[in-house]
Amino acid sequence: MSHDVILEAVDVVKHFGDGGNWLSPKPPVQAVDGVSLKIRRGETFAIVGESGCGKSTLARLLMRLLEPTAGNVLFDGAEISHAKGAKLKRLRRDMQFIFQDPFSSLNPRMSVGKLVGEPLEVHAPDMNADDRRAKVAELLRKVGLRPEHAGRYPHEFSGGQRQRIGIARALASGPKLIIGDEPVSALDVSVQAQVINLLGDLRRDLGLTLVVIAHDLSVIRHMSDRVAVMYLGRIVEIGTAQQVFATPRHPYTQALLSAIPSMEGTSRDKKPAVQGEMPSPSDPPSGCRFHTRCPHVQPLCKSQSPKLHGQGHQVACHFWQDIAMPPTESAPPNRSDRAEARFALYRAATTGGTVIHQDKKATTERT
Amino acid sequence: MVLSNLTLRFKGQENDVVQDVSLRVRRGEILCVVGESGCGKSVTSMAIMGLLPKSATQISSGRMQISSDEWHLVTDRLPAALRGNEVAMIFQxxxxxxxxxxxxxxxxxxxxxxxxxxxxxxxxxxxxxxxxxxxxxxxxxxxxxxxxxxxxxxxxxxxxxxxxxxxPQILIADEPTTALDVTIQTQILDLIGDLRDETGMGTIMITHDLGVVAEIADTVAVMYGGQIVEQGPVEEVFRNPQHPYTIGLMSAMPRLDRPGERLAIVPGTVPTISNMPDGCRFRTRCAFATSHCATRPQLTDVAPEHGVACHYVPLEKHVVVSA
Incomplete structure (x- = not known):
């Protein structure tokens, strides 16, 4: 993987609200407060955090759907945080968005062909109708739908298929980078796996850069190369997925990881759960914003805000060296050998293998 | 609490939404009913609560027993005094x-x-x-x-x-943690576990998350298309899953110990209730299905209390797959 940076945020700040007036002061919501990160070309970069941590706001800032209160966003080295007009239009072609909810993000009155063709009309106005139809058919095939689906409407499709339509629409303009805000969290497990595989394939085949916002940590671990963990508008830890998951340095990351309900953990022993809930972003705690819930809190944490430090694997905690844990490797699920044999059969059968029944003359009807 | 052979459909529909579902929860036990959207898990819990409107539902069989009281769900109306008193429910x-x-x-x-x-x-x-x-x-x-x-x-x-x-003697929790963040989810799951220990109530928890099941359940019932395809003690089902759907669901979950490995999938999507096939309802998405699967497989024990509804159990004895 090349290490050139495709998208960069430098001390980006986004506050919502103007503070009210002197009669009814309303402190601004500090949704994103000084975030810097670099996303490399061709990688899958994940932003994790709980609701209200500012991850969706950050995604919208990176895409120039919002203008930052302060700081800069650079795409391919060019400042874009206040881009307008033709520059913004060009940017929209290069960066596309996949939304969480495939039910509300597609116009129910537009046919699939129209939905997928619309970005082409905007970004390639010279293309004639026949070429556009051919291109739509190609896009639909690429996301695992059939070209004849172009004449149908969104309500005729299931959630997973609608998400595929959303992906086809995002691919239409030929983007270099796609940001997905919880792209699979509205889907059932079996369908979610299909969409995760599809996104992985597309990234590889089209050389895309993928930025994924999600709260499901197993999905993140599966999909991403690098991970940033956000808490109350700030990045508390950033590193490769392997670094963050095997040797989490920030107490918040450690708490998040121990909270993953996993198939491996049938022991039901008590985990060191973090107490309480995230404070309001309009009145964040002083110093380290996690100090109100941190099990390792010291006086210094309340007064001084820790900076992200380290090379590659960065953490914003004063005491990360003192609370370091030995690396943990995730254990495989505890299954019997015969069960493992069944899983192998299942995988082989669903990836194009031919199923042969050994019973007397059972006829296989593969779909 | 014992629920036996519940079968029901919504009026005006050709197919049963819940077909021959039996569940049992002992005192102090947590039963998880797991399945994807449209598998009938919520409808089952609504039926237990007596929350389904009589005018729109048609129950063709089913009995429910709580302690020594018993109701025939086809004819009896569950008394209102039951709801919120002996059986209580929390929602997503x-x-x-x-x-x-x-x-x-x-x-x-x-x-x-x-x-x-x-x-x-x-x-x-x-x-x-x-x-x-x-x-x-x-x-x-x-x-x-x-x-x-x-x-x-x-x-x-x-x-x-x-x-x-x-x-209450029975708590029904319908996806109680789905709308919550992971750290809060842990807190709520711990709370439910603690209260169970304190009060000895039986709990039926409805969820789509196998991780939550592994975390909290004593027994698990896997539902697909209104049928129970596999059920049993949670350690046994996770250690030795048998039904192709259970295996498919588990394969489709990203694993922390195998990042980036291509996920096995369950092909296709759940058919709508009017398009449900007869016999085993999973057969249209099952890689191992044959014409025999048009006859409905009965839930059969493969180990103590571990029941599986599939003609080809154990799978490795019945099929081979060539590349």
């Missing part, structure tokens, strides 16, 4: 299940008074005790607050307090 979205116009304390007190009578102030005292028990700090003050003043996790705690106010 605590904001929409609490009334935004009433104070928390009044809402809990209403449940208490409704079933136990007694004075308003006694009911409010009970509400305060319950809030304390579900781990809400400052219960006296919280009693006077409205739902919008609480966070999602706190609202779910209030729902649990309300459900448990009358010491």
């Amino acid at each position: 979205e605590p904001m929409t299940s609490l009334n935004p116009a009433f104070r928390i304390g009044d809402q809990i007190a209403e449940v208490v008074q409704r079933h136990r009578g007694g004075s308003r102030s006694a009911a409010l005292d009970r509400a305060e005790v319950m809030l304390q028990r579900v781990g809400i700090a400052n219960p006296t003050q919280r009693l006077r607050e409205y739902p919008h003043q609480l966070s999602g996790g706190m609202r779910q705690r209030v729902m649990i307090a309300m459900a448990l106010a009358n010491d």
Whole structure:
């Protein structure tokens, strides 16, 4: 993987609200407060955090759907945080968005062909109708739908298929980078796996850069190369997925990881759960914003805000060296050998293998 | 609690939404019903609560037994006194299940008074005790607050307090943690586990998350298309899953120990209820299905209390797959 940076945020700040007036002061919501990160070309970069941590706001800032209160966003080295007009239009072609909810993000009155063709009309106005139809058919095939689906409407499709339509629409303009805000969290497990595989394939085949916002940590671990963990508008830890998951340095990351309900953990022993809930972003705690819930809190944490430090694997905690844990490797699920044999059969059968029944003359009807 | 052979359909439809479902929860046990959207898990729980409108549903078989009481669901109406008293329910979205116009304390007190009578102030005292028990700090003050003043996790705690106010024997929790963040989810799951230990109530938890099942359940029932395809003690089912759907679901979950490995999938999507195939309903998506699967496989024990509804159990004895 090349290490050139495709998208960069430098001390980006986004506050919502103007503070009210002197009669009814309303402190601004500090949704994103000084975030810097670099996303490399061709990688899958994940932003994790709980609701209200500012991850969706950050995604919208990176895409120039919002203008930052302060700081800069650079795409391919060019400042874009206040881009307008033709520059913004060009940017929209290069960066596309996949939304969480495939039910509300597609116009129910537009046919699939129209939905997928619309970005082409905007970004390639010279293309004639026949070429556009051919291109739509190609896009639909690429996301695992059939070209004849172009004449149908969104309500005729299931959630997973609608998400595929959303992906086809995002691919239409030929983007270099796609940001997905919880792209699979509205889907059932079996369908979610299909969409995760599809996104992985597309990234590889089209050389895309993928930025994924999600709260499901197993999905993140599966999909991403690098991970940033956000808490109350700030990045508390950033590193490769392997670094963050095997040797989490920030107490918040450690708490998040121990909270993953996993198939491996049938022991039901008590985990060191973090107490309480995230404070309001309009009145964040002083110093380290996690100090109100941190099990390792010291006086210094309340007064001084820790900076992200380290090379590659960065953490914003004063005491990360003192609370370091030995690396943990995730254990495989505890299954019997015969069960493992069944899983192998299942995988082989669903990836194009031919199923042969050994019973007397059972006829296989593969779909 | 024992539910036997529940079969029901919505009026005007050709197919059963829930077909021959039997569940059993012992005292102090947590049963998880797991399945994807449209598998009938919520409808089953609504039927147990007696919440399905008679005018729109047609129950063709089913019996329910709680302690020594028994009802024939085809003919009997579940008494209203049962709901909120012996069987209580918590829902996925605590904001929409609490009334935004009433104070928390009044809402809990209403449940208490409704079933136990007694004075308003006694009911409010009970509400305060319950809030304390579900781990809400400052219960006296919280009693006077409205739902919008609480966070999602706190609202779910209030729902649990309300459900448990009358010491029910059975708690039904329909996706109680789906709308919550992971750190809050852990807190709520721990709370449900603790309360189970304290009160000895039986719990039926509906979820789509196999991780949650592994975390909290004693027994598990996997549903697909209104049928139970596999059920049994949770360690046994996770160690030795048998039904192709169970295996498919587990394969489709990203594994922390195998990042980036291509996920095995369950092809296609769940058919709508009117397009459900007869026989084994999973057969249209099953890689191992044959024409024999048009006959419905019965839930058969493969190990003590571990039942599987598939003709080809164990799979490795019946099929080989060539590349």
